[in-house]
Amino acid sequence: MLDIKWIRENPAALDEALQKRSAEPQAQAILALDETRRSAIQKLQDMQSRRNAASKEIGAAMAQKNTELAEQLKQEVASLKDTMPLVEQEERAAVAALDDVLSRIPNIPLDDVPVGKDESDNVVTRVVGQKPGWNHPALEHFEIGEALGYMDFDRAAKLSGSRFTVLTSQLARLERALGQFMLDLHTREHGYTEVSSPLMVRDEAMYGTGQLPKFSEDLFRTTDGRWLIPTAEVTLTNLVSGEILDQEKLPLRFTALTPSFRSEAGSAGRDTRGMLRQHQFWKCELVSITDAESSIAEHERMTACAEEVLKRLGLHFRTITLCTGDMGFGARKTYDLEVWLPGQDTYREISSCSVCGDFQARRMNSRYRSKDDKNPKFVHTLNGSGTAVGRCLIAVLENYLNEDGSVSIPDVLLPYMGGLTRIEKGA
Template identity: 75%
Template sequence: MLDIKWIRDNPAAFDAALKRRGAEPQADSLIALDEKRRAIVQKAQEMQSRRNAASKEIGIAMGQKNAELADKLKAEVAEIKTSLPAAEDDERRLSAELNDALSRLPNIPAADVPDGKDEHDNVETRRHGTKPGWNHKALEHFEIGEALGWMDFEGAAKIAGSRFTILKGQLARLERALGQFMLDTHTQEHGYLEVQPPLMVRDDAVYGTAQLPKFAEDLFRTTDDRWLIPTAEVPLTNLVREQILEQEQLPLRFTALTPCFRSEAGSAGRDTRGMLRQHQFNKVELVSITDAESSKAEHERMTESAENVLKKLGLHFRTMTLCTGDMGFGSQKTYDIEVWLPGQDTYREISSCSVCGDFQGRRMNARYRDKADRSTKFVHTLNGSGVAVGRALIAVVENYLDEDGSVTIPDVLLPYMGGLTKIEKAA
């Protein structure tokens, strides 16, 4: 959430930032709403002050045997007591209206984010490795998986409907190996603390990470009004909600391997074959909590941690800086890591790493105490995929396809595979 004080002080910069996001200017309407709220707050405070003063004056008047003045003052206090609740109700209503309006505004893009409308305006920052050079035909992951007999989409559809996959045998083992490898890499080499968080959360948690109120249709809700997590970003980031941390405690770095649940609203007809876009998938998430000065450097560090996973797997990828029109709602700046998929003959996102500034910290009321002046400031938050396990499986299967239809297992995964060196056709 953005700071209304900053908007009041920087209306032109705020509207310019919204324009970069492709949104209409809103500074004037927000400031007008805030003026109304502030006027009501001042009115209520003046009424409370006058009530307190009049109550003291009643005591003085009675002590002076001035019954007429005392009665007049009592009538004034009674009138204030009658009017004050209405003013307080107006204050609560206007505060809620302002907070709701602020909660629906996207984050301010960083100055170095390229301007643009959509993914076509993203800018390549770097790339690693080269595309595999083969003599045999490249295949898509679902063609490979079904031919091997370890990937079942029809069976999943009978059980759960579209956008689900059943992995069996050696491919199920490979998917598990990928997740464990990623967790070990991030905890042992990159300094993240492993967490096993809840998979269902309350309204406050998804509000804190900005999925609510704007993106409720993208989520699944339980019958008891909890939300299935769309990503472990939600519970991991909320680990610091409503706390005041010491600056010396920062940065905090968390990682988790969890199922993720997404309705995929608005994606009808996109990636309907295979397991690229699923209602349920596993992902290793990275979350960092930092002070204001460290978040930019932490963003680079987090992105490098995700890239390192792909380097260890021997996969070719490129890292893109997203333009203003393609960034997520809560992000100040985002890097997308896109892995090469030979079967599709294209790059596809496998990780997205974002720095959010104090956007989420403000929504969660998560703060830290500055060690220099002991003032409290909102924490900065970052999140990234480290990486999407299902998409990593797709990338490994497509990039390590052998001419005979088997899949060679990358060396770094062999310790997790129980002696298997290849994924071969089911007997």
């Protein structure tokens, strides 16, 4: 959520930022709501002050035995008491209206973010590795997995419908190995603390990281009103909601390997074959909580941590700086890691690392205090995939495919595969 004080002082800057995001201007509408809210608050405060003053005047009038004045003042106080609940209701409605609009305004892009409308305007920042040079034809992951006999979409559909996958035997183990490898790398070498957190959360948690209220259609909800997490970003970031942290303890770095649940409401007809876009998938999430001065450097660090996963797996990828029109709602700047998929003959996103500034912290009321500053400041939050396990599995299958249809295991995963060096067709 943006700072209303900043919007008051910089209405043109807000509209300029929204224009960069291909969004409609909002400053004047927000300022009008803010003025209504401030007027309602002032009206209520004036009535409270007058009620308190009149109550004191009653005592003075009684002391002077001026019963007529005392009676007039009592009637005034009674009238104020009758009217104030209506004014309080007006104030609550004005506050709620402003908060609702502010909760739907996206974050302000950093100055160095390229301006553009969609993914065609994203900028390649760096390219790592090379495309595999083969003499045999490339295949898509679902062709490889089904031929091996360990990837079953029909049985998944029988159980749950479309956009689900059943993995068995060696592919199930490979999926597990990828997740274990990512966790070990980030905790042992990158300094992240492993967290096992809930998969269901309350409204407040989803609001804190920006999924609610704007993106409810992309989420799954339980019968008791909780939400299935679309990413562990929700739980890891909200670990510090409502807290005031010591600056000396920052940054905090968390990682978790969890299932993620997404309704994919806005992607009808996209990636319906295979397991690229699923309702349920595993992801290794990275979250950092920093002070205001460190967040930009932490963004570069987090992205490097995610890149290291792909480097050690020997996968060719490129890192993209997203343009203003393609960034997520809460991001100020985002790097996407796009891995090369030979079967599709294209790059596909496998990780997205974003710096959010204090946007989420304001929603969560998460702050920090330094030794020299009595007033706490809002923390800065960052999140990234380190990486999406299912898409990483796809990349390994397509990039390590052998001519005979088997799939070699990347060296870094061998310790997790129980002596298996390649995945071969089941008997």
